[in-house]
Amino acid sequence: MNTFGHIYRLTSFGESHGQAIGGVIDGMPSGIDIDLDEVQRQLDRRRPGQSAIVTGRQEKDRIEILSGIFEGKTLGTPIGFIIKNTDQHSNDYEAMRHCYRPSHADLTYQTKYGIRDHRGGGRSSARETASRVVAGALAMQALAGLGIKIHAYTSQIGGIALNRGYESLDLSETDGNAVRCPDRDIAASMESLLKEVKADGDTVGGIVSCVIKGVPAGLGDPVFGKLHARLADAMMSINAAKGFEYGMGFAGASCRGSEVIDSFTAGDGGKIVTASNHSGGIQGGISNGENIYFRIAFKPVATLLKNVDTVNDRGEAIILKARGRHDPCVVPRAVPIVEAMAAIVLLDAVLLNRTARI
Amino acid sequence: MNTFGHIYRLTSFGESHGQAIGGVIDGMPSGIDIDLDEVQRQLDRRRPGQSAIVTGRQEKDRIEILSGIFEGKTLGTPIGFIIKNTDQHSNDYEAMRHCYRPSHADLTYQTKYGIRDHRGGGRSSARETASRVVAGALAMQALAGLGIKIHAYTSQIGGIALNRGYESLDLSETDGNAVRCPDRDIAASMESLLKEVKADGDTVGGIVSCVIKGVPAGLGDPVFGKLHARLADAMMSINAAKGFEYGMGFAGASCRGSEVIDSFTAGDGGKIVTASNHSGGIQGGISNGENIYFRIAFKPVATLLKNVDTVNDRGEAIILKARGRHDPCVVPRAVPIVEAMAAIVLLDAVLLNRTARI
Amino acid sequence: MNTFGHIYRLTSFGESHGQAIGGVIDGMPSGIDIDLDEVQRQLDRRRPGQSAIVTGRQEKDRIEILSGIFEGKTLGTPIGFIIKNTDQHSNDYEAMRHCYRPSHADLTYQTKYGIRDHRGGGRSSARETASRVVAGALAMQALAGLGIKIHAYTSQIGGIALNRGYESLDLSETDGNAVRCPDRDIAASMESLLKEVKADGDTVGGIVSCVIKGVPAGLGDPVFGKLHARLADAMMSINAAKGFEYGMGFAGASCRGSEVIDSFTAGDGGKIVTASNHSGGIQGGISNGENIYFRIAFKPVATLLKNVDTVNDRGEAIILKARGRHDPCVVPRAVPIVEAMAAIVLLDAVLLNRTARI
Amino acid sequence: MNTFGHIYRLTSFGESHGQAIGGVIDGMPSGIDIDLDEVQRQLDRRRPGQSAIVTGRQEKDRIEILSGIFEGKTLGTPIGFIIKNTDQHSNDYEAMRHCYRPSHADLTYQTKYGIRDHRGGGRSSARETASRVVAGALAMQALAGLGIKIHAYTSQIGGIALNRGYESLDLSETDGNAVRCPDRDIAASMESLLKEVKADGDTVGGIVSCVIKGVPAGLGDPVFGKLHARLADAMMSINAAKGFEYGMGFAGASCRGSEVIDSFTAGDGGKIVTASNHSGGIQGGISNGENIYFRIAFKPVATLLKNVDTVNDRGEAIILKARGRHDPCVVPRAVPIVEAMAAIVLLDAVLLNRTARI
Secondary structure: OOEEOOOOEEEEEOOOOOOEEEEEEEOOOEOOEOOHHHHHHHHHHHOOOOOOOOOOOOOOOOEEEOOOEEOOEEOOOOEEEEEEOOOOOHHHHHHHOOEEOOOOOHHHHHHHHOOOOOHHHHHHOHHHHHHHHHHHHHHHHHHHOOOOEEEEEEEEEOOEEOOOOHHHOOHHHHHHOOOOOOOHHHHHHHHHHHHHHHHOOOOEOEEEEEEEEOOOOOOOEOOOEOHHHHHHHHHHOOOOEEEEEEOOHHHHHHOEHHHHOOOEEEOHHHOEEEOOOOOOOEEOOEEOOOOEEEEEEEOOOOOOOOOEEEEEOOOOEEEEOOOOOOOOOOHHHHHHHHHHHHHHHHHHHHHHHOOOEO | OOEEOOOOEEEEEOOOOOOEEEEEEEOOOEOOEOOHHHHHHHHHHHOOOOOOOOOOOOOOOOEEEOOOEEOOEEOOOOEEEEEEOOOOOHHHHHHHOOEEOOOOOHHHHHHHHOOOOOHHHHHHOHHHHHHHHHHHHHHHHHHHOOOOEEEEEEEEEOOEEOOOOHHHOOHHHHHHOOOOOOOHHHHHHHHHHHHHHHHOOOOEOEEEEEEEEOOOOOOOEOOOEOHHHHHHHHHHOOOOEEEEEEOOHHHHHHOEHHHHOOOEEEOHHHOEEEOOOOOOOEEOOEEOOOOEEEEEEEOOOOOOOOOEEEEEOOOOEEEEOOOOOOOOOOHHHHHHHHHHHHHHHHHHHHHHHOOOEO | OOEEOOOOEEEEEOOOOOOEEEEEEEOOOEOOEOOHHHHHHHHHHHOOOOOOOOOOOOOOOOEEEOOOEEOOEEOOOOEEEEEEOOOOOHHHHHHHOOEEOOOOOHHHHHHHHOOOOOHHHHHHOHHHHHHHHHHHHHHHHHHHOOOOEEEEEEEEEOOEEOOOOHHHOOHHHHHHOOOOOOOHHHHHHHHHHHHHHHHOOOOEOEEEEEEEEOOOOOOOEOOOEOHHHHHHHHHHOOOOEEEEEEOOHHHHHHOEHHHHOOOEEEOHHHOEEEOOOOOOOEEOOEEOOOOEEEEEEEOOOOOOOOOEEEEEOOOOEEEEOOOOOOOOOOHHHHHHHHHHHHHHHHHHHHHHHOOOEO | OOEEOOOOEEEEEOOOOOOEEEEEEEOOOEOOEOOHHHHHHHHHHHOOOOOOOOOOOOOOOOEEEOOOEEOOEEOOOOEEEEEEOOOOOHHHHHHHOOEEOOOOOHHHHHHHHOOOOOHHHHHHOHHHHHHHHHHHHHHHHHHHOOOOEEEEEEEEEOOEEOOOOHHHOOHHHHHHOOOOOOOHHHHHHHHHHHHHHHHOOOOEOEEEEEEEEOOOOOOOEOOOEOHHHHHHHHHHOOOOEEEEEEOOHHHHHHOEHHHHOOOEEEOHHHOEEEOOOOOOOEEOOEEOOOOEEEEEEEOOOOOOOOOEEEEEOOOOEEEEOOOOOOOOOOHHHHHHHHHHHHHHHHHHHHHHHOOOEO
């Protein structure tokens, strides 16, 4: 279950403190020009240690492509890649061998498999998402040629929320601050909150919003390949994700139908468009040509810089001492991961849609 | 993309007003005693026309099992089944041939496939979910032998919400009222709201909550088969679903880590348990033995009993006249569908987990 | 494991003496004109009781399409279909409940599943292949529009072999005789042999050859979706198949490279063609535009009209009395099944190939 | 289409002359002790340059495991691995950029993808099979604990065939000679033939036989996961394979049923066994506990050490000059590849069978 996608498929491997992480991307169409610097740039956006508010772990996270790209173009063959684990500090983790950290996956992995790599969370570490960023960055380069563009941004950290829709935001501002919130004032408040939370040795949750523009109508496959269900699956597979909603989302539960139906009207050149977009660009699981937008809730990071009570592998109560380098909030670094998973889903849907008519 | 599941797999077929809907269930383990009356009872729970607040369409929805069950037991071979479409009233729909209903899938199907069965939504109709209820009801019978039990219920309709967790509810009350809310007073308010909404020719959204008890630790497969991601995929594939959250969900975005980490303690017989369950019974994508709970938001039904403005297939503005038989809210009938999809996900996870160790 | 195909997928169900057999075809492109009489005609070719040399079992084998085809065209939605089991004579089989027929699947099913439908082989009966013929007949109608045409024929029964390649045969003669051998003289000898074998209460094996013409270059997906490997998988899944070879096949083991390399030359309009076709139309797993040809060996039918020694389910030696209605050779009826499986593989490959370039 | 298997899955990547080849193995059960030296030993068996009769290309083919194995045991997480391409001599291949070698995949890859890595066959090179040997060697270590053992050997090279079944052979002799034929006299003849063929600048085909002992009854999944169909798919995916047969195989076409049915008798401890094994250990697609045996035909290597006529990418006739280092016959090196693919199929079947009963 380490493969995602039907046609464009990422198979991911790697533990946080093993030799390397990486993956194989199968199903990439041939003949696409690849800019590897741009792939590296996306990896750098996910990398720890980018600013004062994120962890000080300094991995270089250099992408090494091993196959599938030849003289700058995709071959149509699988793209194997690795990212070496260079800043491992495994000794930091020896104390974790017999300890189950609360709200982490230590115990569940141990229970399921009878063994685990206890160093830094092993396979359950969010470090694995670097492989997704690679697959997403490559997918984006294929999608760009089709006019499809994905923008994610931080819309909430703790109690500080961006109470505006994407339409009123300048999304090019997203990377202009450390929290990746395109509203500078809100971003400043979020940064303050994160500093405060960090000073407390605490952590906090948040929300990433994402909009996909330029999506052609017709993507998505009923009834078990609905485009929003694929997006939900993709987003909920990201570490710390607790919720997903698209279009009107949970707010729609309180609405009346007459308030939220999206009337059709004739747009430019006779194209049928919707007057509003409560549907979030998808109807019956198939894109309708409007913007697709959705939100993902992330829980607070479970590793606190405080002593916490827990148990060891003999079931004895112990105190887990505060240590290590961890973000107070995953959300700023989740932004490129959300974009990457969205790109994988979209490219997969584009390719599958090629088979809908002969 | 009409197949769901890895080992226990439902392949669904059927248009709302074709000859029949149905499916094939593959991967059901052999030797399980099957109570077909119970399967029919689950289908009846989903059926339209159960009470004054739901549509008057009276389909018998009789399950016909064609294979895979022999002398009352599963054979391990695929279970083919059909449910005939008997109450079709297709003439009601002739007017829909050239009309795109707002917030329905008429236009997206037409755009994707260049053709559609316009009668009653065709493949995009929620009638398809009857096949899921069959596969879920059979899965529940396999799960019951393992002690796993699934309870869904209505927790919100419009602005009326059940502001209590499942722990404080008597879930056996769920089917005691037409809205399937286990709190009688709230249920009464919800029923009043639905009558009012119906009288207005309008519709309303809502939320279904679900709790799964008796889940063994170890179910779920990182990193792309996380149990909650499978649940999200399953739930978001249900018609009208707009959002999914599990455990602390979206509320977790506002929380501090110190408020929501689930401390481990030694439980009965030395078993390690969690003191709280903000995680929702899943950590790192793998069940931890605690109760799994989640919520699904549903939008208001898009078909109003009011005249609405829309366009025809020539792009011309038309008025869609109010007619037909439709629920003012999908949520009460979504309850058994949510349970069914949860059962499919759980049985699939149980079977996959058999392969984790040799 | 009752689903075949990646994009164009058949999910098959049904026991020989249950209510019905059938299947769901997913991934059929939309907008294809369907001639259901032609589907029925293909089913009739597979049906028992077509001539003196095949079994007298007289099932009507009427195809009933339940979904996915609307006003004569495919919708792009799954095509559900059933074929009722009408001529069941289940009492004939009561004696089989505790008996394991040699070289049948009775014992292996019982061992694997702990239960079986003992009537007529249950799921292991070749009756299941009727569902494949339906999926194949529909695929052929999609392929016909692309100029792809599949011809299978009987090339060996027992010791009587057709020692000529397809190039020198008039394949339109195939259905002109009961054994489906396009050479009338050889066919007559085969028919004589079958009468003799049947009179002996015995059975005999044989070989089906198949050629696919009009295949465009580019079908097939390295390295685990090679076109010939997909064909091998498909053909070996047919009941009684024991071997598969394509192009030069087993004979190539004895050859020198210099004898069998297929030189390239410039063909009409500068198209590169091969001067010979020892490769069988596939190089590196991808079609090269030449004819694809292959052969499948079938074992003798295991049910003899002679008393045979075997054991019952208590492991006691018993004599299985001759009875029932069975073909002396599967090969004539296997011809349409081979064509059907080839059509499923080809249509799937055509659709997958749509995703190779963007 | 670079993934093989359902539960135990190899995803393979890499071009012959790229940075590295490798793969990801998903679904390996946890807790299995791994002997990496034994994995390397299997790789060495496949490696070029082992003797005078095989190519002089000297790659070290060192396996590097990057994840999934921790402190000598499998973690249940994906096993990523690479094998660097160290002896590339890419300049040898510059002449091939515009040339299509006959009976190779140069033209079909170019046609399908519009681009190819022309160096040494790129993705179509048999070098890719090294990844399979790794996955197979790991699978064998899991299977060994279950008592399942796989033996492949050379049974024919050109016209020289080993006309005896595996029962009369001492299979421990297989690696005792360069051709991997367990009969020393026949092996000597085969070696002489290969020297002669090589001296002629020619190549020759052959056959690999394989027997799997210790297989429990119950492996394999009807109707599209039949164990022999999975084996056929696996074997036909190996470069240069042209045919597959199991049990009586093609010879069965000439037999009467009365000659080849495998009578059941009571074996030791009341276990039901077969008196003969024409079925090849599989009945109805499910293993019956007897030995499984099968044969794979390989065509002669297409690269001759002779000048050959072909065309360039402008369709012009050219002469392809003899050069490079190539085996006169693939069969001796195919032996470990056949074993590896068989091991992958068997372990996958063992794991899937864990889900047949609950």
